[in-house]
Amino acid sequence: xxxxxxxxxxxxxxxxxxxxxxxxxxxxxxxxxxxxxxxxxxxxxxxxxxxxxxxxxxxxxxxxxxxxxxxxxxxxxxxxxxxxxxxxxxxxxxxxxxxxxxxxxxxxxxxxxxxxxxxxxxxxxxxxxxxxxxxxxxxxxxxxxxxxxxxxxxxxxxxxxxxxxxxxxxxxxxxxxxxxxxxxxxxxxxxxxxxxxxxxxxxxxxxxxxxxxxxxxxxxxxxxxxxxxxxxxxxxxxxxxxxxxxxxxxxxxxxxxxxxxxxxxxxxxxxxxxxxxxxxxxxxxxxxxxxxxxxxxxxxxxxxxxxxxxxxxxxxxxxxxxxxxxxxxxxxxxxxxxxxxxxxxxxxxxxxxxxxxxxxxxxxxxxxxxxxxxxxxxxxxxxxxxxxxxxxxxxxxxxxxxxxxxxxxxxxxxxxxxxxxxxxxxxxxxxxxxxxxxxxxxxxxxxxxxxxxxxxxxxxxxxxxxxxxxxxxxxxxxxxxxxxxxxxxxxxxxxxxxxxxxxxxxxxxxxxxxxxxxxxxxxxxxxxxxxxxxxxxxxxxxxxxxxxxxxxxxxxxxxxxxxxxxxxxxxxxxxxxx
Numbered sequence: 001x002x003x004x005x006x007x008x009x010x011x012x013x014x015x016x017x018x019x020x021x022x023x024x025x026x027x028x029x030x031x032x033x034x035x036x037x038x039x040x041x042x043x044x045x046x047x048x049x050x051x052x053x054x055x056x057x058x059x060x061x062x063x064x065x066x067x068x069x070x071x072x073x074x075x076x077x078x079x080x081x082x083x084x085x086x087x088x089x090x091x092x093x094x095x096x097x098x099x100x101x102x103x104x105x106x107x108x109x110x111x112x113x114x115x116x117x118x119x120x121x122x123x124x125x126x127x128x129x130x131x132x133x134x135x136x137x138x139x140x141x142x143x144x145x146x147x148x149x150x151x152x153x154x155x156x157x158x159x160x161x162x163x164x165x166x167x168x169x170x171x172x173x174x175x176x177x178x179x180x181x182x183x184x185x186x187x188x189x190x191x192x193x194x195x196x197x198x199x200x201x202x203x204x205x206x207x208x209x210x211x212x213x214x215x216x217x218x219x220x221x222x223x224x225x226x227x228x229x230x231x232x233x234x235x236x237x238x239x240x241x242x243x244x245x246x247x248x249x250x251x252x253x254x255x256x257x258x259x260x261x262x263x264x265x266x267x268x269x270x271x272x273x274x275x276x277x278x279x280x281x282x283x284x285x286x287x288x289x290x291x292x293x294x295x296x297x298x299x300x301x302x303x304x305x306x307x308x309x310x311x312x313x314x315x316x317x318x319x320x321x322x323x324x325x326x327x328x329x330x331x332x333x334x335x336x337x338x339x340x341x342x343x344x345x346x347x348x349x350x351x352x353x354x355x356x357x358x359x360x361x362x363x364x365x366x367x368x369x370x371x372x373x374x375x376x377x378x379x380x381x382x383x384x385x386x387x388x389x390x391x392x393x394x395x396x397x398x399x400x401x402x403x404x405x406x407x408x409x410x411x412x413x414x415x416x417x418x419x420x421x422x423x424x425x426x427x428x429x430x431x432x433x434x435x436x437x438x439x440x441x442x443x444x445x446x447x448x449x450x451x452x453x454x455x456x457x458x459x460x461x462x463x464x465x466x467x468x469x470x471x472x473x474x475x476x477x478x479x480x481x482x483x484x485x486x487x488x489x490x491x492x493x494x495x496x497x498x499x500x501x502x503x504x505x506x507x508x509x510x511x512x513x514x515x516x517x518x519x520x521x522x523x524x525x526x527x528x529x530x531x532x533x534x535x536x537x538x539x540x541x542x543x544x545x546x547x548x549x550x551x552x553x554x555x556x557x558x559x560x561x562x563x564x565x566x567x568x569x570x571x572x573x574x575x576x577x578x
Contacts, residue, residue, distance in 0.1 A: 089150055089151070089193055089194070089195045089196035089197065089212055090104045090150055090193040090194060090195065090238070091195065092240070094150075095109070095110065095238065096109075096110065096297060097109075100117070100118060100554065100555040101149075101152070101554055101555055101556050102149050102150055102151075102554065103147065103148060103149040103552045103553075103554055104148060104149070104150055104193060105148070105192065105193075105235075105237070105238070105292075106146050106148075106189065106190055106192070106235040106237070106292040107146075107292065107294065107357065107440070108552065110239075110294055110295040110296070110297065110360070111294060111359065111360040111361070111443075112294040112357045112358060112359040112360060112440075112443075113359055113360070113361065113442060113443040113445065114440055114441070114442040114443075114509070114510065114511050114512070114550065115442055115443055115444060115445050115511075115512045115513070115514075116511065116512070116513045116514065116553045117513075117514045118513055118514065118515070118553055118554075118555055118560050119513065119514050119515040120515075120555065120559070120560035120575065121513070121515060121517060121529075121553075121560050121562065121574075121575060122515040122516065122517070123515065123516050123517060123531050123538055125575060126517060126529045126538050126539045127538065127539055128575055128576060129529065129539050129541075129562070129573050129574070129575060130573065130574065130575070130576050131541075131571060131572070131573060132170075132561060132572040132573060132574040133169055133170030133571075133572045134170060134569055134570065134571050134572070135163070135165050135170045135172070135569065135570045136568060136569050137158060137161070137163065137568040137569070137570075138568065139158055139161065139568045140568065141158040141159060141161075141185070141187075141568065142158070142187070142545075142546065142548050142566075142567060142568065143156065143157075143158055143548070143549050143565040143566070143567070143568060143569075143570065144158075144187040144188060144189060144438070144507075144548045144549050145157040145158070145188055145189050145190035145191075145235070145549060145565075146189065146190045146235065146440070146509075146549065146550050146552060147190065147552055147563055147570070148190065148191060148192075148193055149167055149552070149554050150193055150212070152166065152167050152168065152556060153165065153166065153167060153173060153212070154166075154167045154563070154570075155190075155191050155193070155198060155212070156190060156565070156570060157188045157189075157190055157191060157200065158187075158188050158568070159185040159186075159187065159188045159202075159203050159233070160177060160178040160179075160180065160181065160185070160202065160203060161175070161176070161177055161178070162175070162176040162178075162191060162198070162200050162210070162215070163175050163176075164212070164215060165570070167554065167556060167561070167572070168556055168557070170570070170572060174214055174215040175215065176200070176210060176215040176217075178200070178202050178203075178208065181202060181203050181204035181226070182204070182226070183202075183203035183204040183205070183226045183231045184203055184231040184233075184248070184251075185203050186231075186233055186248075187233050187548070188201075188233050189233060189234045189235040189291070189292065189438075190235035191235060191236070192235055192236035192237060192238045192243060193212065193238065194238045194241075194243065194263040195263075196211060196212050196213065197209050197210065197211065197212060197218060197263060198210045198211075198212050199236045199238070199243050199261075199263070201223070201232035201233065201234060201235075201236065201245060202232065203226075203231050203232070203233070204226040204231065205222060205223050205224030205225065205226050205230045205231055205232045205247065206220050206221065206222050206223065206232075207220070207221050207223050207232075207236070207243070207245060207261055207266065208220045209263070209266065219265070219266045220266070221261070221266035221267075223245055223247065223259055223261070224247045224249070228249075228252065228254060229249045229251055229252030229254055230247050230248065230249040230254060231247075231248050231249060232245065232246075232247055232248060232290075233248060233290060234246050234248075234289075234290050234291055234292055235292045236261075236292070237292050237293055237294075237295065237302070238263070239295050239302060239333040240333060240334070241262065241263060241264075242260040242261070242262075242263075242269060242333050242334070243260070243261040243262075243263050244258060244259070244260055244261075244293065244302065244333065245258070245259050245261060246258055246259075246288070246289025246290055246291070246292075246293075246304070247259075247288060247289060247290065248288050248290040248307075249288055250286055250288050250307055250308060250310050250312060250351075250471075251471050251472065252310070252470070252471055253278050253285040253286075253310045253311065253470055253471065254278060254285055254286070254288075254310070255273055255274065255275045255276065255277055255278060255285050255286075255287065256273070256274040256275060256286060256287035256288040256289050256306060256307060256325075257271050257272060257273045257274060257289065258271070258272045258274075258289050258293075258304055258331065258336070259271045259272075260333065260336060269336075270335060270336035271336065272329075272331055272336040272337075272338065274286075274287030274288075274289065274306045274324045274325065274327070274329070275287045275309070275322075275323075275324065275325060282317075282318070282319060282320075283318065284309035284310065284318035284322040284325055285309065285310045286307060286308055286309040286310035286312075286322075286325050287306040287307055287308075287309065287324055287325040287326075287327070288306070288307035288308075288353070288355075289304060289305075289306055289307065289355065290307060290353075290355055291305060291353075291355040291356070291357065291438060292357075293305070293358065294357065294358050294359070294360050295333065296360055296371070296387060298371075299371070299387070299388060300332060300333065300334070301330045301331065301332065301333075301339055301387070302330070302331045302332075302333045303328060303329070303330055303358040303360070303373055303387065304328070304329055304331065304355075304358070305327070305328055305329075305353065305354045305355035305356055305357075305358060305375070306324055306325055306326065306327045306328075306329060306353070306354060306355065307325065307326070307353040307354070307355055308325055308326055308345075308348050308350075308351050308352060308353050309322040309325040309326070309347075309348055310470075310471065311468070311469050311470055311471060311472070311473035311474075312349075312351050312471065312472050312473060312474065313349055313350070313351070313421045313461060313462075313463045313467070313472060313473050313474030313475075313476065314349070314421070314463050314467060314468075314469055314473035314474055315347055315348075315349045315420065316469070317469045318347075319347075320347065321343060321346040321347055322346070322347050322348065323341070323343065324341050324343070325343075325345075325348060326343060326344050326345035326346070326348045326352060326353065326354040326379075327341050327342060327343045327344065327354055328341065328342045328344065328354060328358050328373065328375060328383075328385070328390075329341045330387065330390060339390075340389055340390030341390065342383070342385055342390045342392065342410075342411075342412075343412055344375070344377045344379060344381065344383060344412070344413075345377070345379045345413065345415075346412055346413075346414075346415060347415055348379070348415075349415075349420050349421055349461075349463075350379070350403065350421075350428060350432065350461060350476075351432045351434075351476070352377070352378040352379040352430075352434050353378050353434075353437075354375070354377050354378065354379075355378075355438075356375055356376060356377055356378060356436055356437070356438075356441075357375070357440055357441060358373050358374075358375050359373065359374045359375065359441060359443050359450070360372070360373055360387060361373075361374055361443055361445075361490070363448070363490075365384065365393055365490075365491065366491065370386060370393070371386065371387050371388055372384055372385065372386065372387060372393065372490075373385045373386075373387035374443065374450055374490055376398055376435070376436050376441055376450065376452045376454070376488070377434075377435075377436075378430075378433075378434030378435060378436060378437055379401070379403075379413065379430070379434065379435070380397050380398065380399055380400070380401035380429070380430050380434070380435040381395055381396065381397055381398070381401065381413055382394070382395070382396050382397070382398045382450070382488055382493050383395055383411065384490055384493075385411075392410055392411025392412075393411075394411075394490070394492075394493055395407050395411040395412070395413070396492075396493030396494075398435060398452070398454060398486060398488055398493070398495065399429075399430065399435045399454055399455075399456040399486075400429040400430070400456050400458075401413075401429055401430065401435070402419065402427075402428065402429045403415065403416055403419040403428055403429070404416060420461075420463070421461035421462055421463035421474045421476070422461075422462065422463060422464075423462065423463070423464040424462075425460045425461065425462050426460065426461050426462075427458060427459075427460055428458065428459055428460070428461050429456075429457065429458045429459075430455065430456065430457045430458070430459070430481075431457040431458060431459025431476070431478040431479070431481060432459055432461075432476045432478065433455060433457065433459075433478065433481070433505065434455070434457075435454055435455060435456065435457070436452055436453060436454055436455060437455075438507075439452075439453040439506075439507060439508060439509045439510070439550065440509030440510060440550040441453070441509070441510055442509075442510040442511055442512040442518070443490075443512075444487070444512040444518070444532055445514075446512075446514055446516065446532065447487070447496075447532055447533065448489065448490065448491070449487040449488060449489065449490070449496055449532070450487070450488040450490050451485065451486070451487045451488075451510045451512060451518055451532075452485070452486055452488065452510065453483060453484075453485055453501070453506055453507075453508055453509065453510060453520060454483070454484050454485070454486045455481050455482065455483050455484075455505055455506075456481065456482055456484065457478060457480060457481030457482075458478075458479050458480050458481075459476050459477060459478045459479060460476065460477050460479060461474065461475075461476045462474055462475045462476065463475075481503070481504060481505060482500070482501075482502065482503050482504070482523075483500075483501035483502060483503075483504065483505055483506035483522070483523050484498050484499065484500050484501055485498060485499040485501060485510065485518070485520055485530065485535060486498050487518075487532075487535060497533075497534050497535040498535060499528075499530055499535035499536075499537070501520075501521075501522040501523050502522050502523030502524055503523060504523050505523060506520075506521055506522050506523040506547065507521075507546060507547055507548030507549070508520045508521030508522070508527075508547040508548070508549070508550070508551075509549065509550025509551065510550070510551075511550065511551040511552065511553060511562075512532055513532075513553065516531065516532045516533060517529050517530070517531070517532060517538070518530040518531070518532045518535070519551045519553075519562055519564070520551070521543070521547035521551075521564065521566070522540075522547075524542075525542060525543045525544060525545050525546055525547055525566055526540045526541065526542050526543065527540060527541045527542075527543055527547070527551075527564050527566075527571070527573075528540050541571075541573075543564070543566035543567070543569070543571065544566070544567065544569075545566040545567025545568075545569070546566060546567065547564070547565070547566040548566075549564070549565045549566075551563060551564045559574055559575075559577070560574060560575070561573065561574045562574070
């Protein structure tokens, strides 16, 4: 049943035809007011016709019969059309080719391109973009998640919390709270969906399956041992009947892995380990898998980035390349079997994960049609690979790097031993945060540009025997950085245009559109719309907080929305309705 009616005595709506105060029903176009409450009602908030509670009795007497009839009629209509409101959730066809009214996965689609075909908002009219609604989580935790949109409902998270919100109005449909856990709460990237079920990872490394209709829990399974130091923060990836999850935990000497979970039962289907078990002689641990991968349905391969080795800054106990850390791996989603791997940072000693989005692009490269994988890696290098076999096509830096002696015959940077962390310190570019990080890039298919929020930077790295061989095993200090949007020509690796975002770090990801717009955010908390042809600012809006999430876009009822977030607030932007 799709209808919930709840009495919340907070006020009375003065708009003719609205439901009684506190009445809540499913969002349907024939019933324009979803919820009426203090400064909440969509019509009241827009038309500023919310009446103080002191006038409640008079207005209630005038509108009681009309309001009551509408509430009952709306409830009956919602029940009759329940299947239409909630539909069937996410199916394979939606994940393969998401329609304009959905954003069914972390990246939008399987490719990781974060490029939309929507064109209602253009370089010519984006100056008119206005706030459609805002939703406050009332949490101090920053929103780092990328929302899902399915059947008109947005789903987004912070650690231990998941909200379902009407994508047209910003009204909350339901809220799920995970029991407080003694684990790392570094952030949360979002959820995945399979049919009518949501999949949410907790800080203490449990995967929770919920009904998307009401947030009720179906099952909960442990996917990592929090007592050993594992935690989870990523958005799962659904491929076929597999829910793929990764783990975090590089504060301890633990092995990373990718695990496939049965969406119906929570049972483990397979697990691929990026490193051997802890304690294996002369072998590394680490290789965490804390960002969402991508998927090629034609090749039936999942692409995933792995994290740094451990101990992090001291490589003496782990000689060699430390496979499969700091790598891009291709796995069969049905079996977990490794097809190929490319290591972006052999024998890393600077905490440069290679978990950044492996973006999938089908296009010509130097005159030949290719199925490519592109990544701007945390170590400062831009890689283009043939994703059918993992062979390197291009390796070039996209900012200042000083830690490598060059590039080997396989396209991998060659670490300079003189740049290893040392007792007296080593000046390294980039710093520990990397040239880029979790911030989602975008591939602009119209202009053939890979657009990324880059962070040129310098840091000083230290290590000494007293730091030991466990966990971090050293120290590092950032000394200078700035943020800049770079549009990289994937054919050459050259930066076609750039846009300065300010000193320090911007945590905003990137979204591009067919109409020629690039959406992102700067280091001061401003949302930006740039011209995709040259990077010039066309629109901006202050958010009042730091931005650490990536924008999405969708179209409902013929209206395009762009959704952003900063601090604990989600903002939906759209052109004014005539």
